[in-house]
Amino acid sequence: MxxxxxxxxxxxxxxxxxxxxxxxxxxxxxxxxxxxxxxxxxxxxxxxxxxxxxxxxxxxxxxxxxxxxxxxxxxxxxxxxxxxxxxxxxxxxxxxxxxxxxxxxxxxxxxxxxxxxxxxxxxxxxxxxxxxxxxxxxxLPFGTPVYGGGEKYSGLNRRGQLVDNWNEDALGVNSERCYKNCPFMWSPDGxxxxxxxxxxxxxxxxxxxxxxxxxxxxxxxxxxxxxxxxADSPAEMLERYTHITGRAPKAPTWSFGNWISKAYYRTPEEALDIAKTIVDRQIPCDVLTMDGRAWQDTDTRFAFEWDERRFSDPAAFCAEIKRYVPRLCVWEYSLISVNNPVHAELAEAGYLLKDETGAPYHYEWDLSPFGEVLTPLPASGLLDFTNPGAYAWWRDRHQALFAAGVDTIKADFAEQVLDDMIASNGDDGKRLHNVYALLYNRCVYEACHDAFGDDALVWSRSGWAGSQLAPIQWAGDSQSSWSGLAASIIGGLSWGLSGVPYYSTDIGGFYGEQPTPELFVRWMQAGVLGSHCRFHGIGAREPWAFGEDVEAIAKEWLALRYSLIPVLEDASAQAAECGLPLMRPMVLAFPKEPLSWGFETQYMLGDDLLVAPVIRPGGAVDYYLPEGDWYDFWSGDHIAGGRRIADVMPIDRIPVFVRSGAVLKLGPAVQNTNQIPANRRIATVRVFGRPRPDGARWTASLRMEAGEVVVDDPEIGIDRIP
Known part of the structure; x- marks a missing residue:
């Protein structure tokens, strides 16, 4: 305490x-x-x-x-x-x-x-x-469960906990500390x-x-x-909360594709070789990410400058990467090294957070928790986003990156504001600390939106109430372990129960021992069937780095990911309309079935797909199938719900079920979202049992008539599973 x-x-x-x-x-x-x-x-x-x-x-x-x-x-x-x-x-x-x-x-x-x-x-x-x-x-009567509070990793139900809403560089997903907090708590009691x-x-x-x-x-x-x-239901609770704090925009289609990254590609040639290999090995992928040290000079970062010793022509580099991967993401943080001349310019303009004397605050990094993982970082100033001029300066400096060919930003850190820092609006660091991440991510998202309109996205680590307006966030530095996998899933579901619909993890984990092939596959399966999907970590995280068998499984699962993009887009539209997350824990999806609530690592992906990740070695998984009729996604077998199931899954499968009456829209087989034809976004409609009136987001060309699914386009196949 x-x-x-x-x-x-x-x-x-x-x-x-x-x-x-x-x-x-x-x-x-x-x-x-x-x-x-x-x-x-x-x-x-x-x-x-x-x-x-x-x-x-x-x-x-x-x-x-x-x-x-x-x-x-x-x-x-x-x-x-x-x-x-x-x-x-x-x-x-x-x-x-x-x-x-x-x-x-x-x-x-x-x-x-x-x-x-x-x-x-x-x-x-x-x-x-x-x-x-x-x-x-x-x-708080006995037995009343409570949810929300931000990205917390120990479980979804907060009952019995002391929950500290204070953003920190959590150095993993293993404790109460977390990167993203939200002072919003709620109970299914209403x-x-x-x-x-x-x-x-x-x-x-x-x-x-x-x-x-x-x-x-x-x-x-x-x-x-x-x-x-x-509220009368958890869904209505999130709808009302996001009415207060705002609802996320629809995520752009390309963001639902696969992202590949690692910490870090040391040379332009290494990054280009990865991009070529993605195509040569036919790994579906939309985004390659250049982490901080991959394109910056660590001693002088961050000031929107490419490391001239490695990148003589940034625009040419971006163009070459995008011959193979459609989009390029680059890393940033909002700290400016005292060794960079830009620091003095920003200090003179009053654009940095100050100390009690009115001088720019020099933030000294404590690298002891990182060991040899991080290169020593220089003393730095923090941009003051409460200063309108500083906010505009930071936002507008992105345009040169976008003009060179960068498509989106990985907005890292933002947990470094200390109590004795002073902002231009008069707040001290104690009051600014949590909301600083929101101001930073708003600024970067605005920069992306200025350049790309509705195709804008920012990939950020830290957050606060309202972060849904600057999508998306990822889990931060998960440990590469089975517990790290489970905690990352819990963190994403908890963030969703706090009003933020999008989330991703580092497939394979960020730090620790190199993941085993089994752990890598299980993490990949959970990542593929999540809101957003990125391979990232210290060391190799590309699917081919774990052997031919793993690569074959990854390619099959990534093909599934791309086929489900219409499902993800429909769920994203719901997020924009009413605040529902894409990944929905049992308490949200089945509020009248409290027996299901304790199964905290399984979730609904959209309205109709139930996903139960395997989070232990050996393939054993214990899950609950809610009341009603279900279909095994893989076999099409009909299964009755209302029961707990213990199973052992082969390495290439996890339990995935479809609610009876669902009408799944499945997209075409592609290597990236640029290949999806504008007039052929749906390749197949799969109907599970008798279609429900709410079994799909219907359109003029995909509708129900007399209880049957009608598709006007003869090129779209209908697969009916009785």
């Missing part, structure tokens, strides 16, 4: 509640610690804002409020508020101490803690002021809480050292700004 967050039993509860006014959709109150405002912000969403301070707003809330009128009734011990709506809100605010009870359509959504003490009503204060911000708590802050939030989710009957959180900010969400 962080030292600055003691057991909250010691905190004094907030009180002194009195009504100031109730007009339209907002009620204002006075408390012992400043003004409280309550707004029924939108259907199913209550905004609770406490504190008088003025703070910098980083645009985490994207939608405008649509307040619902409130009726107020005062009593001696409490103030009651009600709305008129199809599913009305009812609120009760206790005066001393301040507490909140929220009902929707007569059902309790959140209630004050029920955990009492010998000498007081609440063991944990419902609301309290702290030296660094605020604390709040609500009741409530969600989004803390609108860039600052650190520490959640005790039935955390036994505080209270195993309560959910409580420290918020290290001058204002406590909560969005309380009521």
């Amino acid at each position: 962080p030292a600055q967050h003691p057991n909250p039993e010691s905190l004094s509860p907030l009180g002194g509640l009195s009504l100031i006014s109730a007009e339209g959709g907002q009620a204002r109150f006075q408390t012992d610690e400043g003004e409280l405002s309550l707004t029924v912000w939108a259907p199913g969403i209550l905004r609770f804002r406490l504190g008088d301070a003025t703070v910098n707003d980083y645009g985490l809330v994207r939608a405008a409020a649509a307040p619902v009128p409130l009726r107020v009734k005062e009593e001696a011990a409490a103030i009651h508020l009600e709305t008129e709506a199809e599913k009305p809100f009812e609120l009760a605010l206790g005066r001393a101490p301040l507490s909140l009870s929220l009902f929707r359509d007569g059902r309790s959504v959140v209630a004050p803690p029920q955990d009492s003490h010998f000498v007081r009503r609440f063991r944990l204060p419902p609301f309290a002021r702290t030296s660094d911000g605020w604390f709040f708590s609500f009741d 409530w969600g809480i989004f803390v609108n802050t860039p600052a650190r939030v520490v959640h005790g989710v039935g955390y036994p050292q505080w209270s195993n009957q309560s959910y409580g959180a420290y918020v290290d900010d001058a204002v406590l700004d909560l969005f309380l969400i009521a």
